[in-house]
Amino acid sequence: MKKLLSVVIIGIIVLGGLGAVATGAYQPAKTTYTNNTLGTTYVDELDQSMTDYNGSLPLGRTNILGFYANLSVAQSFIPQKEVLTRTQFLMARNATTSRPCVLAIRDNLTNENLAVTSVEPSEFPVVNGTPTEEDQLAWIDFNFDDIWVTPGQTYYIVVYTTNITDNYYWISGNGTNIYPNGSVFISFNDGHNWSGEIFPDADGCFKTYGLRETFLEITMTSGIFKTTFTIQNIGNYTAWDVTWNYTISGGFILLGRNFIGNVSELTPGDEITASSGFILGLGKVTLSLKVSAVNVKELSIQKDAVVLLFFVKII
Numbered sequence: 001m002k003k004l005l006s007v008v009i010i011g012i013i014v015l016g017g018l019g020a021v022a023t024g025a026y027q028p029a030k031t032t033y034t035n036n037t038l039g040t041t042y043v044d045e046l047d048q049s050m051t052d053y054n055g056s057l058p059l060g061r062t063n064i065l066g067f068y069a070n071l072s073v074a075q076s077f078i079p080q081k082e083v084l085t086r087t088q089f090l091m092a093r094n095a096t097t098s099r100p101c102v103l104a105i106r107d108n109l110t111n112e113n114l115a116v117t118s119v120e121p122s123e124f125p126v127v128n129g130t131p132t133e134e135d136q137l138a139w140i141d142f143n144f145d146d147i148w149v150t151p152g153q154t155y156y157i158v159v160y161t162t163n164i165t166d167n168y169y170w171i172s173g174n175g176t177n178i179y180p181n182g183s184v185f186i187s188f189n190d191g192h193n194w195s196g197e198i199f200p201d202a203d204g205c206f207k208t209y210g211l212r213e214t215f216l217e218i219t220m221t222s223g224i225f226k227t228t229f230t231i232q233n234i235g236n237y238t239a240w241d242v243t244w245n246y247t248i249s250g251g252f253i254l255l256g257r258n259f260i261g262n263v264s265e266l267t268p269g270d271e272i273t274a275s276s277g278f279i280l281g282l283g284k285v286t287l288s289l290k291v292s293a294v295n296v297k298e299l300s301i302q303k304d305a306v307v308l309l310f311f312v313k314i315i
Helices: 004-018
Strands: 045-050 055-064 067-077 083-093 101-106 115-119 138-142 155-161 168-174 184-187 206-211 216-222 227-233 239-249 252-255 258-266 271-275 280-293 296-309 311-314
Touching: 055 155, 067 206, 083 101, 083 155, 115 138, 155 168, 216 280, 216 296, 216 311, 227 239, 227 280, 239 296, 258 271
Parallel strands: none
Antiparallel strands: 045 206, 055 067, 055 168, 067 155, 067 184, 083 138, 083 168, 083 206, 101 115, 101 155, 216 227, 227 271, 239 258, 239 280, 252 280, 280 296, 296 311
16 A cells, blocks of 8 residues: 555556446435434444554545546445444545545445445544554544444445545555455545455455344233333343333223333343333223334334223233
């Protein structure tokens, strides 16, 4: 990566004559997601990473010895955790950078975004000229809406910015294939063409974070005034931000038709018991309970029941 200028220029010429190594319209950011928007709290863990700094290249529109190009970078990786929560890159920016840096997760370089977020220029350290030392850069956190991924399958982290003059960042990496489960791909034309041949042994300086999937079991019982349900963690990992939504449909219900609640974490083997609150009504009804967590796929249980004033009887 240290012979950057000559390699990049060759790459522009090569891509201009090759046609698409991977083709498709570029996917711009439509929405910025953060976990804070969802109000979720958890302790995620490092999954995949390459942190051995060896050099930097520009990300965005730059003038490279008279050649203007808008560079985008993608890093492939293979997650080992089922929930992908965020990523980090070792980066900086030019003093003239004015537009956000965008990061997307895809399962193919030309497919639609599975997740996308952006970070404002003010969050990056400023470097005048090409960075020469690691301490000129910083680990930038790209915190998107959590997504489910398949461990062992290849995914792509795509990083880009708006194609306007002198709007560029610096993104770091290493040219010696330290990370065996992925590689770098470069685009010089807003993602219309991608190539992994320009830096065949390179990897970006990146980190991915995630959570392991766990499993819950729910049971429901009924009685006077209320319905009681138990949620137990039968998996091997803490369930984060466990949320439940209880509803009664049908019949003539005056009180207690809907009830929601949550607990921040539920460790393996532990359980919580909650109730629907006071129920008052008449008739045959359906009791429905949906439970989910950050690292638990939604599960539900339904029971037919009869409500006689304040007494609930599951049929």
